Amino acid sequence: MVNFTLSNPTTIVFGRGAIDALSEHLPADCRVLLLYGGGSIKHNGIYDRVAEKIGDRPFFEFGGIEVNPHYETILNAAQLAREKQVDFILAVGGGSVIDAAKFLAAVVACPESDPWGRLRNEDYPDDILPVGVVLTLPATGSESNPVSVITSTTRHLKVPFSSDRARPAFALLDPDTMLSLSKHQLANGVVDAFTHVLEQYVTEQGNTPIQYGYCEAILGTLIEWGPILLEHNSLEARENTMWAANQALNGLIGSGVRQDWSTHMIGHALTEIYGIDHARSLSVIMPSLYRFKFEQKKQMLARYGRRVWELTDGDDAEVAMLAINRTEAFFAEMGTPISPNDLGSIVISADDVVAHLERANQTGLGEHGDIGPHEVATILGMAKNGADKVQIRHSHTTN
Numbered sequence: 384m385v386n387f388t389l390s391n392p393t394t395i396v397f398g399r400g401a402i403d404a405l406s407e408h409l410p411a412d413c414r415v416l417l418l419y420g421g422g423s424i425k426h427n428g429i430y431d432r433v434a435e436k437i438g439d440r441p442f443f444e445f446g447g448i449e450v451n452p453h454y455e456t457i458l459n460a461a462q463l464a465r466e467k468q469v470d471f472i473l474a475v476g477g478g479s480v481i482d483a484a485k486f487l488a489a490v491v492a493c494p495e496s497d498p499w500g501r502l503r504n505e506d507y508p509d510d511i512l513p514v515g516v517v518l519t520l521p522a523t524g525s526e527s528n529p530v531s532v533i534t535s536t537t538r539h540l541k542v543p544f545s546s547d548r549a550r551p552a553f554a555l556l557d558p559d560t561m562l563s564l565s566k567h568q569l570a571n572g573v574v575d576a577f578t579h580v581l582e583q584y585v586t587e588q589g590n591t592p593i594q595y596g597y598c599e600a601i602l603g604t605l606i607e608w609g610p611i612l613l614e615h616n617s618l619e620a621r622e623n624t625m626w627a628a629n630q631a632l633n634g635l636i637g638s639g640v641r642q643d644w645s646t647h648m649i650g651h652a653l654t655e656i657y658g659i660d661h662a663r664s665l666s667v668i669m670p671s672l673y674r675f676k677f678e679q680k681k682q683m684l685a686r687y688g689r690r691v692w693e694l695t696d697g698d699d700a701e702v703a704m705l706a707i708n709r710t711e712a713f714f715a716e717m718g719t720p721i722s723p724n725d726l727g728s729i730v731i732s733a734d735d736v737v738a739h740l741e742r743a744n745q746t747g748l749g750e751h752g753d754i755g756p757h758e759v760a761t762i763l764g765m766a767k768n769g770a771d772k773v774q775i776r777h778s779h780t781t782n
């Protein structure tokens with residue numbers, strides 16, 4: 384097991400009506416900046432419920448946080464936060480708004496006018512503002528993790544920032560907030576959470592049976608309840624997928640294991656360059672990446688095949704290959720693309736993707752640091768040309 388330190392101070396309030404706990408968890412005398420996105424919370428009633436619970440505390444609002452939030456917008460929010468002397472940031476939204484809030488909390492505490500480089504080096508100030516979260520889209524786990532993924536439009540970069548100081552103080556997870564989500568966003572959430580588990584599970588095998596067992600429980604839950612969520616959006620399905628997405632990326636399953644975030648880093652490049660939804664940038668890449676890294680990942684892929692997909696026949700290599708096929712079929716069942724050919728008019732240029740990774744200093748990806756520009760170009764080529772994908776789309780249950 385790799386040595387680790389784990390501290391997750393975020394208080395989670397989970398269940399129907401969780402938003403009502405806001406007044407209890409907001410400090411009594413704080414000045415609040417309410418951060419939100421494109422306005423969905425004003426249409427589905429969440430804004431009104433939140434405003435009521437903020438009560439008499441002075442509060443200011445900053446809307447318009449983009450999907451894949453922009454650094455330049457967060458600098459504007461920081462100006463308002465300073466002007467109004469707020470001392471608490473309340474994120475109401477999905478991963479984009481939450482990431483922006485956590486990053487904003489640090490920006491406000493930085494004296495520099497352009498703290499990008501400092502924060503990229505994980506040099507977060509001690510006195511960053513506390514953040515609270517009302518989650519409206521389960522997917523990223525951002526509500527109780529240290530990460531913000533931020534896009535700079537001037538630098539042409541989409542990259543992760545991280546500091547344990549940025550973990551929210553509390554997160555309210557009410558599955559009824561998911562009722563206004565489109566099938567498209569629900570599917571994105573399931574696929575994103577699924578890949579978060581795989582990036583911490585299908586890596587070099589280690590002595591971590593507890594983490595692996597937990598990964599298998601989360602994956603099994605998403606496989607069982609993801610399709611039900613899309614079909615019925617039932618309470619049980621909302622509860623199970625919301626909790627699974629949180630557990631997939633709150634630090635627990637990744638503790639002590641070697642992690643491989645290469646699918647995510649290539650995906651961020653695809654999103655920055657082509658505007659592809661985060662989850663869809665992952666489903667396009669991950670199966671080909673696993674086929675490319677087959678020998679290195681074979682052992683864990685075989686375990687995944689047997690324990691999660693309940694494949695019983697075949698040796699390790701056969702089960703591992705079937706497990707990749709099953710993963711791809713699951714992404715297709717959720718309606719997310721599994722090949723660049725599924726992306727409509729978008730034509731992916733390997734050179735542009737590699738250039739993004741080079742700008743981001745991400746030229747040695749994977750748990751062994753051996754996925755560089757040449758390997759990324761090969762993976763993109765395999766994703767485009769994968770011959771077995773066609774067969775999969777016609778037969779989801781084929782072994």
Ligand code: NZQ
Pocket residue numbers: 419420421422423424427448449450451452476477478479480482519520521522523524525528530531532560561562563564565568571572575632647661
């Ligand atoms: O902008 P609003 O009006 O809020 O609408 C959003 C947005 O259009 C809408 N939405 C959210 N909740 C809704 C709703 N619409 C109706 N009803 C609701 N209850 O959904 C759209 C997508 O929202 P967004 O927050 O962008 O989605 P998601 O939660 O998937 O977040 C994606 C961002 O998180 C980053 C991604 O890279 C991307 O920038 N990630 C953050 C991670 C982290 N912090 O650990 C890890 C992830 O791997 C990921 O990279």
Ligand code: ZN
Pocket residue numbers: 523575576579647661
């Ligand atoms: Zn993700």
